[in-house]
Amino acid sequence: MSDQALASPPIAGRSLWQDAATRLQRNRAAMASLIVLGLIALACLIGPWLTGHAYDHAYQDYVRTPASFESRPTAEAIPAAVQRVAARIRATPSDIAVNGDTVRLTLSAPRPIDQRLLVYFDRSDMFGTPKILATAEDGRRLSLEVPVEHLRFLFGTDGNGRDLLTRTLIAGRVSLAIGLLATGVALVIGVVYGAAAGYLGGRIDMLMMRIVDVLYALPFIFFVILLVVFFGRNFVLMFLAVGAIEWLDMARIVRGQTLSIKRQDYVLAAEALGVPTRDILTRHIIPNTLGPVIIYVTLLVPKVILLESFLSFLGLGVQEPMTSWGVLISDGARAIEGAAWMLAFPAAFLVTTLFALNFLGDGLRDALDPRDR
Known part of the structure; x- marks a missing residue:
């Protein structure tokens, strides 16, 4: 067997930075x-x-809402929200029924309801564009179906x-x-x-x-x-x-x-x-x-x-x-x-x-x- 075969392979050295990287990887807290x-x-x-959500978008219906995994609005909060929107339309809501992502209700007023005022549902953070199902008493009574906009605020x-x-x-x-x-x-x-x-x-x-x-x-x-x-x-x-x-x-x-x-x-x-x-x-x-x-x-x-x-x-x-x-x-x-x-x-x-x-x-x-x- 020749001397070349018996010679051990050269040992590769490590630089200071390579040694530092190895030592850093062994530090569990640092890694x-x-x-x-x-x-x-x-x-x-x-x-x-x-x-x-946009970082600068303000939801006026959700000021200081606590952190939760639950979507908003909750079923218990929808009737109160409908009451607030109806007050702006100058009508009285009744027969409020929440069914998943929609809510059905009846609006009544002593005078014919201006349907253009239904845009207040759109302007709310909780509801979408309402759909008129029926009109009665010369427009003084409206049956509506309003989609519910669900939002989550994890923090x-x-x-x-x-x-x-x-x-x-x-x-x-x-x-x-x-x-x-x-x-x-x-x-x-x-x-x-x-x-x-x-x-x-x-x-x-x-x-x-x-x-x-x-x-x-x-x-x-x-x-x-x-x-x-x-x-x-x-x-x-x-x-x-x-x-x-x-x-x-x-x-x-x-x-x-x-x-x-x-x-x-x-x-x-x-x-x-x-x-x-x-x-x-x-x-x-x-x-x-x-x-x-x-x-x-x-x-x-x-x-x-x-x-x-x-x-x-x-x-x-x-x-x-x-x-x-x-x-x-x-x-x-x-x-x-x-x-x-x-x-x-x-x-x-x-x-x-x-x-x-x-x-x-x-x-x-x-x-x-x-x-x-």
Whole structure:
């Protein structure tokens, strides 16, 4: 048997990122959190098209309707609804009989009933277009068959009669988008700024970090109020304002990592070979700072979502008819005594997302820590 046949096959090595991915997959809490975040994002993305309700449509007959799997209106509520519509027609209903998806009734009045007023059934959220079965007493008595429009509100409705499930999912889009976009702004500014300050060093580093210290001293709420006064309230402003502040912590983290990395042999070798400063930053410095940066990003997203919720709670965030989890929680807090579901469901989505992001951040921290292998 030849020496070549006896030689063992080469062992394939693994990079730091492959090793980190393997360690992350073994972390059950982090993987479960990743699945939960994916499901929440998918629900917020496609869910509003599946609920059957528009997020800004107000059902005047279903204001503050409790959450339920039962379709509305119930058979017990139909006679009262017929009474309300008949009062607008100035007629008296009788012989009300509910039969599945239709209701039969008789309208009577001292004067001939104007059939054009039957449109009030159409305008109701509970009924469709009525059908006249018979006319008696010169039009003073009408026999009608009215279809019943069945609706479901799994999360109930808010104080304006809007479906809370649809609004919670739409709010998730806004809150998650603000969290990701603001974090993206903070990531780009903070990484570039911190890497440049740490690598250049000396007086440039001192000047750049003093600018960071000055920005730290500015009150965040005051800064946001100024932006609102000058540019108005809009969605883009929210993530620009939050991202323009949150990059300060990112810059400090990246600067600290850069101060350590720039003394490594491969960076010194690149400098000796005459590699331009820009290439050293983009090829050697920034890629090797991404471990702590990724961990901080997973912790920054929930922080940004909480900041947006806080600003919306104060009335400085997203405006009607658009909404966010902060806006819904603010509305639910004001109606907690009589409509607790208005607070419970948006708060549950927000808390679940924040917990999942924090567990994922802890898992990434453990997976990317070279000292914990």
